[in-house]
Amino acid sequence: MSGIFLKKINKSFGNTLVLNNVDLEIYEGEFLTLVGPSGCGKSTLLRILAGLESSDSGEVFIGGADMTKVKPADRNLAMVFQSYALYPHLTVSENMLTPLKLRHLSTLERFPLIGPFISREKRNELTERVRKTAKILKLESFLKRKPGQLSGGQRQRAALGRAMVRNPVGFLMDEPLSNLDAALRVHMRSELSELHKALGSTFVYVTHDQAEALTMSNRLAVMMDGNILQLGKPREIYENPSDIRVAEFIGSPKINIFSCNVIKSNQVEICGFKIQGNFQHFMDKKISIGIRPEHLSLTNDRNCIKGIIKHRENLGSDFFMHVESPNIEKRIILRVSPEEALNLQVDAKVNFNFSQKYALFFNSAGKRVEVFDPNNITNKKIA
Amino acid sequence: MNSVHKSAYWFLAPAIILMIIIFGIPIIMALGLSLTDYSLGNPGANFVGLDNYEKIFTRSSYEKMFGATFRYVLVVVPLTVGLGLGAALLINSITRFGDLYKTIYFLPVMATLMAMAIVWQIMLHPSIGEINRFLQSGCEIGWLKNLLTLSFLGFEKMDTWFGRSCEDGMPNWLGDKDYAIWVVCFIGVWQGFGFNMVLYLAGLTSVSRELYMAAEMDGAKSSWERFRLVTWPALGPTTVFVVTISCIKAFQVFDIVEAFWTRGAGPSKTAYVMMYAIFEKGIKQNLIGIGASITIIFLIFVMMITLVQRYLVEKRVHYS
Numbered sequence: 082m083s084g085i086f087l088k089k090i091n092k093s094f095g096n097t098l099v100l101n102n103v104d105l106e107i108y109e110g111e112f113l114t115l116v117g118p119s120g121c122g123k124s125t126l127l128r129i130l131a132g133l134e135s136s137d138s139g140e141v142f143i144g145g146a147d148m149t150k151v152k153p154a155d156r157n158l159a160m161v162f163q164s165y166a167l168y169p170h171l172t173v174s175e176n177m178l179t180p181l182k183l184r185h186l187s188t189l190e191r192f193p194l195i196g197p198f199i200s201r202e203k204r205n206e207l208t209e210r211v212r213k214t215a216k217i218l219k220l221e222s223f224l225k226r227k228p229g230q231l232s233g234g235q236r237q238r239a240a241l242g243r244a245m246v247r248n249p250v251g252f253l254m255d256e257p258l259s260n261l262d263a264a265l266r267v268h269m270r271s272e273l274s275e276l277h278k279a280l281g282s283t284f285v286y287v288t289h290d291q292a293e294a295l296t297m298s299n300r301l302a303v304m305m306d307g308n309i310l311q312l313g314k315p316r317e318i319y320e321n322p323s324d325i326r327v328a329e330f331i332g333s334p335k336i337n338i339f340s341c342n343v344i345k346s347n348q349v350e351i352c353g354f355k356i357q358g359n360f361q362h363f364m365d366k367k368i369s370i371g372i373r374p375e376h377l378s379l380t381n382d383r384n385c386i387k388g389i390i391k392h393r394e395n396l397g398s399d400f401f402m403h404v405e406s407p408n409i410e411k412r413i414i415l416r417v418s419p420e421e422a423l424n425l426q427v428d429a430k431v432n433f434n435f436s437q438k439y440a441l442f443f444n445s446a447g448k449r450v451e452v453f454d455p456n457n458i459t460n461k462k463i464a
Numbered sequence: 465m466n467s468v469h470k471s472a473y474w475f476l477a478p479a480i481i482l483m484i485i486i487f488g489i490p491i492i493m494a495l496g497l498s499l500t501d502y503s504l505g506n507p508g509a510n511f512v513g514l515d516n517y518e519k520i521f522t523r524s525s526y527e528k529m530f531g532a533t534f535r536y537v538l539v540v541v542p543l544t545v546g547l548g549l550g551a552a553l554l555i556n557s558i559t560r561f562g563d564l565y566k567t568i569y570f571l572p573v574m575a576t577l578m579a580m581a582i583v584w585q586i587m588l589h590p591s592i593g594e595i596n597r598f599l600q601s602g603c604e605i606g607w608l609k610n611l612l613t614l615s616f617l618g619f620e621k622m623d624t625w626f627g628r629s630c631e632d633g634m635p636n637w638l639g640d641k642d643y644a645i646w647v648v649c650f651i652g653v654w655q656g657f658g659f660n661m662v663l664y665l666a667g668l669t670s671v672s673r674e675l676y677m678a679a680e681m682d683g684a685k686s687s688w689e690r691f692r693l694v695t696w697p698a699l700g701p702t703t704v705f706v707v708t709i710s711c712i713k714a715f716q717v718f719d720i721v722e723a724f725w726t727r728g729a730g731p732s733k734t735a736y737v738m739m740y741a742i743f744e745k746g747i748k749q750n751l752i753g754i755g756a757s758i759t760i761i762f763l764i765f766v767m768m769i770t771l772v773q774r775y776l777v778e779k780r781v782h783y784s
């Protein structure tokens with residue numbers, strides 16, 4: 082019952098429309114990522130869900146109850162911020178104790194001097210909870226330190242700890258890893274996933290990093306210009322993007338986009354090569370084909386797409402070749418194995434090819450279109 | 465290792481030399497003079513030991529000096545700090561007219577106090593002053609008089625301050641020894657809190673918005689709880705600075721007293737503040753020795769405040 086449901090959320094700042102009628106259902110216990118470029122409204126959506134910002138219209142349901150007008154403190158959600166937002170004057174254990182104190186102790190019991198005196202038992206219980214959480218997060222040895230004396234990763238953990246101690250319905254995370262260095266970020270990715278599995282509660286995660294979105298989430302929602310363009314499992318989004326903007330945003334390096342002309346109702350032409358398919362709705366219109374770098378393969382066959390290597394990118398396990406090809410405006414990126422890359426230097430001439438089934442077709446509005454008979458997709462190379 | 469030490473002194477030298485010239489030597493000279501009966505123009509001076517200090521701690525006019533100074537400091541410091549913080553928080557919370565309020569509150573800080581003192585003197589005049597005329601008009605409006613004399617609660621006319629003033633005439637603010645120092649305090653607050661407000665406004669800009677959001681998520685529902693959890697700790701360093709500066713400024717009050725009562729520090733010396741005493745003894749009466757000893761005592765007070773500040777407050781203040 083503790084699923085989260087956002088219904089027809091609208092929000093503008095001044096004349097800028099930030100969220101445009103957004104609907105989103107988050108299932109209980111899932112790890113859902115909102116991913117998109119800066120300014121797409123993902124953080125605003127998260128804040129509306131948290132109650133920190135109010136929407137112009139629309140409703141927020143948490144656990145089946147309408148929470149649209151409820152204060153953030155009463156929504157029982159916990160949030161982890163990009164800057165961690167730890168109280169700098171309190172130690173880690175005091176930081177983690179704060180949400181418990183504010184919830185479980187009355188105003189009188191929080192009163193200085195007499196407060197600790199009349200609520201000793203309760204306080205011991207709360208301290209015990211902090212200790213348990215700290216143990217899970219391996220924070221025990223830092224409990225007496227202040228945030229200023231911790232490294233980025235430790236602060237991150239302390240912020241997580243503060244969120245975890247009170248067993249919230251859901252965790253909201255606003256780019257929590259973007260202040261960490263690269264190695265730690267990769268490490269924390271797996272740790273967060275494991276934490277999610279161990280706790281079993283709902284995680285809503287906001288990021289602009291598509292790698293974080295793909296690696297951690299059960300489902301991800303790609304947002305752009307105040308709309309959710311596509312919502313689905315990471316693999317689905319990667320393999321079957323429904324919009325050219327999604328295809329371009331998800332995947333690194335970026336997908337290659339070729340624009341080509343429909344010449345016959347059953348044929349398009351790309352760099353002089355023809356692809357058969359059902360194009361009868363796109364006659365005399367532009368159509369774009371997207372092919373991911375790993376789906377382009379080098380070949381010795383001279384009759385394929387030709388190009389000259391302009392730049393080599395060495396990633397260790399892979400090489401990315403930036404290739405310039407006549408008739409194609411943008412540089413094409415293709416992935417090759419290190420063995421293949423050995424004899425490919427800058428300015429080398431290459432021929433490459435792709436298999437038709439990997440080609441993603443987008444119409445002139447950027448929407449995905451199916452051109453192949455779904456029962457008859459072949460591995461056929463284009464040339 | 466040795467060379468490191470040497471270079472350290474070289475780096476410190478400019479600051480230390482300046483300190484000695486500007487602070488060290490004058491303080492030592494004042495200390496020396498305070499043990500003599502020197503007057504300007506005299507060829508020499510006699511060493512009198514601690515006689516000057518003995519006078520200060522035994523004579524009644526100096527008792528009045530301590531009374532007036534401590535009254536002023538104890539009233540003005542908490543009020544300027546409190547009002548400065550309050551005004552800063554209010555201005556920070558509104559979206560419109562913030563600049564207007566900032567200007568209004570800051571104007572007294574920029575104004576020349578001597579000129580303002582003349583304006584206040586006219587306003588506080590017992591018979592023709594605006595303030596008494598305004599108060600007097602309250603006596604003539606029936607319901608307002610009832611309200612202010614608390615007669616609706618069953619008080620007799622002569623039980624309340626306002627009722628008595630209506631009967632016997634409004635107070636002579638600057639000429640009555642019951643009011644004089646408090647009027648000086650009021651003007652000190654009016655003139656001083658705008659400066660603290662600006663310092664607090666600067667301090668408030670550095671408080672992270674995410675911290676307030678975190679506090680809200682953590683269950684701090686009232687703005688008071690958020691103030692206690694986020695704003696007040698974040699303003700710690702500002703508060704240390706504001707309180708220290710306000711204390712030192714309050715001990716230094718002089719010009720308003722000099723402007724109001726050119727012939728001697730208020731009715732029966734009720735506004736005989738320390739700075740005025742130094743000026744009167746050391747400059748007007750040319751008793752340099754005793755002036756120097758008041759100065760030394762003054763310095764000790766300021767020193768003590770600064771030290772207490774460091775030990776009591778700074779220990780609990782977090783500098784991020």
